[in-house]
Every structure is written in structure tokens, then in C-alpha cells.
Amino acid sequence: MVLGNYKQAVAARSTDPDILRKSQDGGIVTQLFAYALDAGIIDGAIVAGQSDEPFKPEPMVATTREELLAARGTRYSISPNMSLIKEVTRSYGLDKVGVVGTPCQMQALRKGQLYPVGLRDVADKIALAVGIFCMENFPYQGILQLVEDHGATALENVSKLDIGKGKFWIYTERGATVQLPLKVTHKYEQPGCHVCLDYVANLADISTGSVGTPDGWSTVFVRSAKGDDIWAKAIAAGAFETKPIDSVKPGLELVTKLATEKITKNQKYLESRATEYGVGKALRNPYI
Amino acid sequence: MGILESLKALLFGKHDVGGEKQDQKPADKPADVIVEKKASIIKEPKEEKPVADKITVGHVHMSGCTGCLVSFADNYEGLLTILDKYADLVYCLTLADVRHIPEMDVALVEGSVCIQDHIAVEEIIETRKNAKIVVALGACACYGNITRFCRGGQQNQPQHESYLPIGDLIDVDVYIPGCAPTPQQIRNVCVMAYLLLKGNDEQKALAGAYLTPMMNLAKAGTEACGCDIMTQVINQGLCMGCGSCAAACPVRAITMQYGRPQIERDLCIKCGACYAQCPRSFFSFDVVNQYEGIMEAIDAAMQP
Numbered sequence: 074m075v076l077g078n079y080k081q082a083v084a085a086r087s088t089d090p091d092i093l094r095k096s097q098d099g100g101i102v103t104q105l106f107a108y109a110l111d112a113g114i115i116d117g118a119i120v121a122g123q124s125d126e127p128f129k130p131e132p133m134v135a136t137t138r139e140e141l142l143a144a145r146g147t148r149y150s151i152s153p154n155m156s157l158i159k160e161v162t163r164s165y166g167l168d169k170v171g172v173v174g175t176p177c178q179m180q181a182l183r184k185g186q187l188y189p190v191g192l193r194d195v196a197d198k199i200a201l202a203v204g205i206f207c208m209e210n211f212p213y214q215g216i217l218q219l220v221e222d223h224g225a226t227a228l229e230n231v232s233k234l235d236i237g238k239g240k241f242w243i244y245t246e247r248g249a250t251v252q253l254p255l256k257v258t259h260k261y262e263q264p265g266c267h268v269c270l271d272y273v274a275n276l277a278d279i280s281t282g283s284v285g286t287p288d289g290w291s292t293v294f295v296r297s298a299k300g301d302d303i304w305a306k307a308i309a310a311g312a313f314e315t316k317p318i319d320s321v322k323p324g325l326e327l328v329t330k331l332a333t334e335k336i337t338k339n340q341k342y343l344e345s346r347a348t349e350y351g352v353g354k355a356l357r358n359p360y361i
Numbered sequence: 362m363g364i365l366e367s368l369k370a371l372l373f374g375k376h377d378v379g380g381e382k383q384d385q386k387p388a389d390k391p392a393d394v395i396v397e398k399k400a401s402i403i404k405e406p407k408e409e410k411p412v413a414d415k416i417t418v419g420h421v422h423m424s425g426c427t428g429c430l431v432s433f434a435d436n437y438e439g440l441l442t443i444l445d446k447y448a449d450l451v452y453c454l455t456l457a458d459v460r461h462i463p464e465m466d467v468a469l470v471e472g473s474v475c476i477q478d479h480i481a482v483e484e485i486i487e488t489r490k491n492a493k494i495v496v497a498l499g500a501c502a503c504y505g506n507i508t509r510f511c512r513g514g515q516q517n518q519p520q521h522e523s524y525l526p527i528g529d530l531i532d533v534d535v536y537i538p539g540c541a542p543t544p545q546q547i548r549n550v551c552v553m554a555y556l557l558l559k560g561n562d563e564q565k566a567l568a569g570a571y572l573t574p575m576m577n578l579a580k581a582g583t584e585a586c587g588c589d590i591m592t593q594v595i596n597q598g599l600c601m602g603c604g605s606c607a608a609a610c611p612v613r614a615i616t617m618q619y620g621r622p623q624i625e626r627d628l629c630i631k632c633g634a635c636y637a638q639c640p641r642s643f644f645s646f647d648v649v650n651q652y653e654g655i656m657e658a659i660d661a662a663m664q665p
Contacts, residue, residue: 153603153607154604158608175603178603181640191611191635192609194545197545264598359641
């Protein structure tokens with residue numbers, strides 16, 4: 074149940090060396106959108122692009138392969154992709170929208186489709202929603218402090234950030250690697266993440282993340298009917314190389330373990346908000 | 362998913378899952394249309410389908426700009442489907458020739474109430490008496506919206522200066538915030554209200570779950586502002602920076618800076634869309650986890 078509903082789970086990576094060259098793991102998101110763009114499934118996608126500050130993501134609408142490639146990789150900071158969800162159908166004029174987001178952004182998207190309070194004519198234009206696994210996210214200042222203070226590395230010299238194998242990894246342009254224990258990162262997590270009850274983007278059409286598969290590969294959950302259809306077409310078009318998920322290590326067991334940990338921890342925090350703050354007072358619970 | 366299957370069965374059942382409707386082709390010339398229509402009005406009965414289990418709906422116009430009604434109408438053929446299959450419009454100044462507020466299942470009230478206008482006050486009280494469910498349609502009825510800024514002195518009724526959201530005068534059951542509320546949100550509430558009143562137990566449960574957050578908004582009060590995002594979400598440690606509020610704002614008062622909403626409060630018209638759109642204002646796993654089925658069912662329900 075912590076993994077949500079899915080039609081299939083596989084290990085996959087892009088077959089495109091261009092995409093893999095600077096992708097975070099298997100290049101799943103970039104490849105999916107690149108394929109969907111080629112095949113006319115989407116007119117463009119809201120992605121976390123690069124802003125003018127290093128590793129500060131900025132939501133942008135990619136309508137070409139080049140723009141998609143420019144947005145490859147994970148930046149571990151907040152990219153409010155939902156902020157463009159209406160604009161993408163207006164000034165960008167897209168009828169078939171792709172969007173990538175964290176589990177909470179997928180929740181926002183589906184709530185927005187069912188309760189489009191301020192999202193006129195948007196709900197039926199979402200053609201492909203790709204979710205990414207997410208344990209927590211950091212405010213930009215948090216990343217800055219982790220990399221520059223704790224890691225003693227200038228952020229503009231960093232080529233890649235990664236969280237994996239229990240560590241926060243900083244890779245620099247000149248080949249140095251700095252690792253921080255995850256313990257020091259916890260205090261910089263954004264508070265809103267601590268009430269989140271979703272690790273693997275249960276509400277996406279297709280969700281993906283590095284956990285569960287070897288380096289260079291990604292775990293992929295195909296969830297909705299729409300996602301299933303697009304995934305099948307992408308496979309048929311040779312966009313991905315796949316392996317059965319039970320043939321790879323560490324596999325779904327680790328995904329399940331991490332998902333359970335996150336959800337259990339956050340459930341506990343939600344309960345504590347109801348009882349442990351104030352006297353006879355409760356903090357607001359968003360879930361009804 | 363039993364609920365959804367039966368929901369579809371109910372919605373489709375009346376119409377035997379489309380297919381035969383391709384025969385109808387549009388008339389070639391405007392002239393043809395007029396001739397055909399005249400003939401058919403005389404020959405055929407007005408209503409082909411049984412109307413027994415439709416609900417009755419009225420649109421009550423208080424001080425508003427009619428944008429909410431226009432938004433309802435912007436469901437285009439969907440509006441016709443709603444009126445054809447689910448609801449009879451028994452009162453609507455613009456679309457129905459009825460002078461006094463009749464008894465009805467659902468009253469969609471647009472606009473706030475000017476308390477210097479005694480007719481408006483009487484009508485909103487009348488509405489509460491005559492309607493089983495009162496829906497505040499749009500931000501003026503829910504929260505006052507731009508009528509909150511009125512200080513009177515305008516022509517041609519300078520004495521009309523105090524405008525109150527309907528919830529300050531009567532009990533309101535459901536809020537549909539937004540300026541204007543979106544056609545799709547109004548449509549979804551209509552379908553769900555129909556299921557709540559006419560559906561079987563399962564459908565009532567689903568519709569109840571869907572409408573609960575909007576009922577809770579109605580209970581929560583009659584004031585809205587971009588500040589709600591600050592006080593109810595960020596101050597409560599719930600914001601994760603998705604940007605839904607910025608997308609929902611009809612006046613672009615919200616931009617996202619460093620992953621958090623920056624709200625220009627002078628631009629805010631107090632429509633409540635940002636807070637209602639926020640996934641951390643309310644979020645029901647029971648409802649949203651079934652998004653695929655619910656959206657399919659609503660689409661199916663909207664087939665003519």
C-alpha cells in the first residue's frame with residue numbers, strides 16, 4: 074500500500090546516450106517527455122529548469138528536446154512546477170501538457186483536476202504526469218548551507234548533487250567528491266515535507282526514482298491507464314531499456330522499506346501536531 | 362472499484378452508452394435549421410427523457426457581475442446535458458421566466474448581499490427557506506470578493522455601501538470559491554449534488570466525500586484573503602512550495618519566490634481561490650486516490 078497502485082514496476086534506463094550523459098539516473102523523465110514530444114502525446118512539459126543561480130531550479134515550459142535536455146538532473150530544491158499549470162495552457166498555448174513533479178505536486182495536480190477552484194480549462198489538458206520519488210526537499214538556502222558550509226564547496230563549482238546510500242553527495246567540476254552524512258541534512262528539510270504521506274508519487278501516471286535499482290538505472294512504476302498506454306508506446310519505440318524489477322538489486326524491497334519509514338515517521342509527526350503543541354490546541358491537519 | 366462502476370452505471374444507464382448519435386449531422390444552411398426546428402417543436406414532445414428524478418436548481422442573483430453564471434454556461438453543451446439529464450432550472454433571472462424564488466433542491470447563489478437593499482435581504486432569506494441546499498456560487502457569495510472593497514457613494518445607488526457574503530446572513534451548505542469559479546468546478550459540484558440527492562448509498566458516500574471539503578469551507582467562515590496562505594498554510598508549517606496558489610490566483614497577486622508564495626496583498630481581491638486550491642488546505646485521500654475513476658465518470662456523465 075505504501076507504494077500506491079501500479080500496473081507494473083520495472084527497472085529502466087533511457088536508450089539515448091545524449092540523455093544519459095547528464096541525467097540523474099536512468100534519464101527516465103527526460104526520455105519520457107522527449108518521446109512524448111516526438112510522438113505528439115504532449116505539446117510540451119513543465120520541468121524544473123535551471124535558473125541563473127547554481128542548482129536553484131525554476132519551473133519552465135520545455136517545448137523542444139533541447140529545452141528538455143537542459144533541465145536534466147535533480148537539484149534538490151523547491152521548483153514550484155504547479156505554478157505554471159494554468160499559464161502553460163494560456164500564454165504557452167499547450168493543449169497536451171506534460172508535467173513532472175514530486176509526490177506533493179502530483180497530489181496538487183490531481184486535487185486541481187478534481188477541484189479546479191482556480192484552474193479553468195486545465196484539468197483535461199494534462200496529458201502525462203510524471204512523478205519522482207521524494208523523501209524530502211530543501212529550501213535553496215538549505216542547499217547553499219549544506220554545500221558551502223558543511224561541504225566547504227562553492228556551489229557554482231558543483232557538477233552534481235545526489236542523495237543515495239545514506240549520504241548526501243557533492244561532486245565538483247574538477248572531480249572532487251564530498252559526502253555528508255544524511256543526519257546533518259535533516260535540519261534543513263522544508264517543514265512542509267514532514268506531513269507528507271507519499272514517497273513514490275502514488276498519483277502520477279508514471280513515477281520513477283533511483284531507489285531500488287543499480288547506479289545508472291531507475292525504478293519505474295506505471296500507474297494509470299494513461300501512463301500504461303504511453304509507457305507501452307515508448308517501449309515499442311525503443312526509448313527505454315528495461316529489466317524485470319525482481320532481477321535487480323536491491324529491488325522493490327528497499328523502496329518499500331524507505332516508503333514505510335517515511336510514511337510512518339510523518340504519520341507520527343501528524344499525530345504529534347494534534348496533541349503535543351500547546352495545551353488543548355492542535356495544529357491544522359490538511360488531510361480529511 | 363465498486364462505487365465508480367455503479368456510478369457509471371447510473372450515469373450511463375439512462376442513455377445506453379452512446380454510439381447511435383453519429384447519425385445526427387448538422388444542417389447545411391441556417392435556413393434549414395429554422396425550418397426543421399419549427400416543425401419539430403410542433404410535432405415532438407418537449408422532453409424525450411423522463412424527468413422524474415432530476416433535481417431542481419435555481420440561480421439566485423445577488424450583487425455580482427453575472428460572471429459566475431457565465432462560467433456555468435461556459436460548460437457549453439455540458440450545461441445542456443446537465444439541464445437535460447440531471448437538473449431542471451426552476452429559477453434564473455437571465456434564463457428562466459420565473460419572478461419569485463420557488464422551492465428547489467439546490468440554490469446557486471451568486472453575489473453578495475447589499476444590506477441597504479431590502480429586496481436583496483428578503484430574497485436571500487427566502488432562498489434559505491425554499492432551498493434544501495444553498496450553494497454560494499463564486500467568491501462574492503462566499504467571501505465578498507471585490508464587493509468587500511465597496512464604500513458606497515457610487516451612482517446610481519450611492520446609499521448601497523455594505524455588502525455581505527451570504528454566509529453572514531444565512532446558513533450556507535457549500536462554497537464554490539473563485540472569481541469566477543471555473544466551469545469544471547461548477548460542473549463537478551452539480552454532478553456530485555445530483556448523486557448526493559438521487560444516488561444510491563455508495564454514490565451518496567462518494568458525493569458526500571467529494572463535497573465535504575466545500576461544506577467545510579462554508580463552515581469555516583466568510584473571510585478570505587491571500588493571507589490565508591500565510592496564516593493557514595505557511596504559519597502552520599504545511600507549505601511545500603508546489604505553486605498551486607500562484608496558478609489559481611485570478612489576478613496574479615501571487616508569485617513563487619525561493620519556493621514560497623509571495624503575496625501582493627494590495628492586488629488580492631479576496632476570492633479565496635488560492636487557499637481552496639492549495640493541496641494543504643484540504644486533501645482527501647478517499648476522493649483524490651480515485652481521481653481516474655471520478656474523472657472518467659464525470660466525463661461520461663457529461664456525454665449528451
